[in-house]
Amino acid sequence: MRIIIVGGNHAGIAAALRIREEYPDDEVIVFEKKDEITFVSQTIPLFLMGHQDIHSQANYATPQEIIAQGVDLRIQKEVTNIDAKKKLLNFRNVLTQHEHEISYDRLIMAAGSYPNLPPTGGKLNETLFLLKERKDAEAIEKFISEAHHAVVIGAGLVGVEIARILAQRKMKVTLIQSNARILDKYLDENAAIEVEKQLEEEGIDVLLGTRVLSYHTIEKKIWSRPKIEVETSSGKKVRADGVFVSVGFRPNSFLLAGQVETGDRGAIVVDKYMYTSDDSILAVGDCSTTYMDLTGENIYNPHASDAFRQGLIAAVNIHEKKQEVAMTTGTYKFNMDGFKIANTGITLNQAQKYGYDADEVHYQNHYLERGGKYIHESIAKYAPAEKGRKSHYSSIYLVYEKKTKRILGVQVLGTVDISQYVNIISLAIQKNVTVPEIEYTDFFFEHGYKNPLGFTKILASLVREKERESGRDGKEEKSDEVK
Incomplete structure (x- = not known):
């Protein structure tokens, strides 16, 4: 089978390598119009902060490395037209401008996105x-x-x-x-x-x-x-x-416009197997929609981690539909110098918008910096006073459904990085874990704090307290069930 992939970034390369693993006899061709692949745009802020070299650390694979794994990678080849009915694709050599045509058995669209731009403005990369x-x-x-x-x-x-x-x-x-x-x-x-x-x-x-x-x-x-x-x-x-x-992105879906179903912001609509409305075309990454289980919608949600997952799922399903993509929770982390933001799931506003009877609890820790380490203020009195000692903090907001205590989302932010907890909550959401269930999960003992229970147990206690105060502690419902 000849499989053509349009786009050589995260989703496209992930799909190509997984197809080589799953179906070694297939012919896999990747078209990429740039002279590089796997550029990580998240490297740009790190470069501007002086943490990474944009020239040596912005790509996790070179064209030579991908070709060495059996992928027919064609860089500086721009796809100019796709005829879905005839299963034909036209492409142009960026350097020579020569046009060519090629057929395919399956097509994976991984063309990515482009930034939204207002209609007026200055010269790009000058003002x-x-x-x-x-x-x-x-x-x-x-x-x-x-x-x-x-x-x-x-x-x-x-x-x-x-x-x-x-x-x-x-x-x-x-x-x-x-x-x-x-x-x-x-x-x-x-x-x-x-x-x-x-x-x-x-x-x-x-x-x-x-x-x-x-x-x-x-x-x-x-x-x-x-x-x-x-x-x-x-x-x-x-x-x-x-x-x-920085007002968002649009999907690069125009090559398939009018040939497959499109939805939110013109993104290509896909099912849970990454197939489009054309059974010979799949779409992955920033040019396609993402199904959000919590909201029950196919939305446009460009996101690097989703792009990788979708690329892998498309590869596994390239011959037949056999693996659904796992639930999408929208998990983000942004490494901003001295301040971290991470989240997963939906916010309280979003939960209420989509009909959940939801609520939110908040927990905040304060720390003191000493010797390059963060000390919780509850034990800071045992540390000798130091000139210039600085206060830091972290905040967690947990969103949950009132009746079922199902976890719907979490937001973590502050000057101390505790973003690793977001991955725990992402998995909890995917598995429909409730607040009481996560309270009794076996996590390691967190010593050095005034409250050593750990964040999941602390948040669970805050939920119980809020439910008691509001009269929603479940006692009345339980007695009704007994009757």
Whole structure:
């Protein structure tokens, strides 16, 4: 069988390698229009923070390594047309511009996504910046070395991340968010307010409930950088050296437009086996939809970990449907210098929107930094006083269904990294684990704290306390059942 994969990033390469493992007799061809594969865009913030080299640490595989594993990888070959009825694909050599045609038995669409861009703006990578490719990272680094003030449009995870990085690099930063709170897709109001306070403490000017109406380049003076003027819905005009746009992504699904079913934001609709409405075409990664079990919707949710999983599932099912993709919980972690955010599942707002009778509990730890280590404040009195000792904290918000005590989501944030707990809750959600069940799970003893029970037991006790206070402790329901 000849299998063609369009796209050589996370989902496409994962699918190609797994097909080689599962079906070694199949012919696997991957088309990638760039001259590299497996570029990790999450490396860009780490590069800008000085933690990773964008040139040597941004890819986890080279074309030569993939070819050595039996994949016919064709880089700098751009797919220009797909005829689903005839099972034909046209592609162009990026260097020579020569056109070619090839047939396929199965097609895996893994073409990824592209950033949303407003209709007006400055010149890309001069006064207008995205965080998507290697060239973007190099242009941003140059910009930081020359500029003084940046506007960031969009306060999702990427927008918040780049705003903090720019501020830490001694730039003046204005962060503009159209919604009432930042990170509203990932955090509930109280958690979002915590992050907003952190940003303001770091000197970032946060404009909430504000839309960008337009922005344009101001004519530059001789020997100076061009400037940008941003007009907002509040009437405020912001002049800066550049604008960073972080308002989401769109699926690269246009090659199959009108040939397969598309849904949310034009993403290719797939079933739990990664098949499209055409039984010879599968779609994975950022060009396809993701089924969210908690909300019962096929949505567009571009996410690297989902891309890997979907690529593997598509490979296993390439001959026949035999393995469903595991439940998607939307698990994220963002490594922002000195402040961590991670979440999984749905927020309380989302839970109520989708009809859950849900509630939320919150637990916060405070720590003192001593000798490069974090000490919980409850035992800090046993540590000798040190000049310049600094306070740190971590917060956990747990969302649960009131009647069943089923866990629906968790949000973790703070200056101390406890994000590993999010993976535990992600698995709990996938297995429909309840709060009482996770309370009695066998986790290792967490010593060194005033309360050594560990976060799952502490959160469970907070749920019990909240239910008792609200009269929903289950006693009345139980007596009715006995009757």
